[in-house]
Amino acid sequence: MSGWAVVLGASAGTGAAVATHVARDPGLHVFGVHRGRYVEGAHAVEAEVRAAGREVVMRTADAGTAEGAEQGADALLAAAGKRSVRLVVHSIASASVGRLVHGERTVVPRQVEKTFDAMAHSFLYWTQALVARELLAPGAQILGLTNPLSESTLHNSGLIAAAKGALEMYVRHLAMELGPMGHRVNLLKFGTVVTPALRHVFDEGAMRRVEAVHARMIPAGRMVTLEEVAAFVAVLCKPAGAWFNGATIDFTGGMTQHLLDLVMYPEAGGGALW
Template identity: 35%
Template sequence: MTLVSLRGSWSLVLGVSGGMGAAIARALAAEGGNVIGVHFDRAAGREQAAKLADELRESGVEAHFLNLNIAAPSTREAVVAEIAERTGGAGVRVLVHSVAFGSLVPFLPAEGAAKAITDRQMAMTVDVMAHSLVYWVQDLHAAGLLPRGAKVYGLTSAGSVNVVPSYGAVSAAKSALESHVRQLAVELAPAGVAVNALRAGTTLTAALDKIPGSAEYAERCRERNPHGRLTETSDVGEAVVLLSSSDSSWITGNVIGVDGGELVVA
């Protein structure tokens, strides 16, 4: 396995405006990689994304962010055309799917609560957080923008195997995402493209804050992590750089833990 430089390469980060996506974009830029980012935010999120894009440009790389609905076919069409133009048809070295947009509603109404998840909320959560990865890969592959040596990452969590209150729909989405990663890995193997899921440990992000009881959950995870701390978004960015610094597609079809051993401790 020969290590290669990411300098001058292009990456597409879906969910770039905060959390894991922003940290991964920073890590790629620190290696000299250019970033095209997609996010779907209101005013505060748009401002945060704009500041990040400026930060990346100041480091000497190109950064082009679009505030569009990641799950919309029209977005994929526009972004694929943008990638083809900016990369001169060379395509992206790295595709990151870090999309946190789903319903945190219990399957059954809890005592004192009137609402349970609806079929529309369930379908939307799984479509945006899981199925959309497949559609992005389909469109990039069809356009010839996933060259040999490219890496595809879907961001998953321990919630795919553990039960967390109100996390049921997202858990289903993460499980589906991991299944999609395995299927894509097999189908893209002849093209020399690696596909993996990165299972980040518990990380203090805006997405975590939205989960009911997240503060108590995070503290329990901190106490049991053998490193004595929670995962940081920079840990995930570092993992993406490390795994992407090779043309080999032999590490593929996996769920790779980036959690300091959090999940293996009972």
Template identity: 30%
Template sequence: MSLLDGKIALVLGVANQRSIAWGITKALAAEGARVILTYQNERLRENVQELARTLDAPTYECDVSVDEAIARLMQQVKDEHGALHVLVHSVAFAPKEALEGRYVDTGREAFRTALDVSCYSLVALAHSAEPLMAASGGGSILTMTYYGSEKVMPGYNVMGVAKAALEASVRYLAYELGPSGIRVNAISAGPLNTLAARGVSGFTEMRRFHAERAPLRRNIEVDEVAKTAAFLSSPSASGITGEVVYVDAGYHIMGL
């Protein structure tokens, strides 16, 4: 029997076949989950639907910066699938100018946008998903973070601040949703060569340094993050909540 047989899993954040969210989607499906994907807008719809067809997965539009869109998404999941056991939040965004230059020069609107999309969207999704997940017997909410939340990664700038807020939100949500049988965790992945990561100034150098310093002397693969996500989403991780789980070849343990 697979880890997620009979489970309904909603994944937000698939952009293309190199997305962490897409790797996670495939891992969830391989473990028996019925996956559901979202796309932000019409511009991204075709890419997501092309990938979704390979897994026979339904797709729905959802802009996580719009409360009404989140409420509509959860109603669609409830009406058409009747349950929700897994929610994967792999969504982050900051304006390009906020990932260049100095953090101290971050504009107010860029800061607001980064925190809204990268952090508050998890809170909004959890709020809307809680009744359906609780009625489904509980489940798992999972989000993606990065070590730049704890230590300065030059160029990561406002996104590091947003990820720090995201990790704090994981702990508060885990506490509040626990009585409903809902676990909330984060995966802190090492630098992966995704579309979003390439927007970070100095990303190539960041990956080189990571591979040199990590105990395993290499960078990680999306598949390693995806398998961890499948485990954390499954009943096998029933006692784990409020955690940040590192999948970074051990980089975070190093002092030098």
């Protein structure tokens, strides 16, 4: 498959894994954007994309604003040309955590605006900028990423959950608007994956606890890997994925489905009925 993948947040975590995977399969060139906090990660992605025989442009800029989207799309047009983009993955993680009302870390308007800009509105701004420049190839897949916070609450994560809710609505409406042009807009939902950012937040002991909790929550008994997420994104941008549109695709491995079991039968690891 020829064409370009646009990966917003390409220097670390999910974005980096997707960028390197889609360069190998289905063989897309990569236009990545990041702000420069993971320079080594960005270099590693560039090297892997080139090793796969594909072109790579790694832009260091803020992709989480309307201006960032306009300028990024101009740079993309100059590098790739019209109707060249087959896949867009919005993998920006930049959010404030804290309580909504009570406690010392109550989120303030500046944090609310920044989180919504980076995690939700920028998905819309990039889509608008790409469409305005006719950058999307026929059948292009535009993908947002989300997590199970939409169906279960997690302490201090109300703002992220709210931004993900907005992202989901953008996905649905953009899917209706862009569907007649042949494009697809979807949201991929997956559970916690181990990324450099997560390792930064949790020490080794905490990471072991995170893994143990997920092993209980997910019927397969383990967390999903970045490579598994990236491999599924590669499927989505091929013709086999073309019938998904406006969908929130559950790739959580059943992560939240037996939370009630876990609460009711903790001593049996949530497995009393199964």
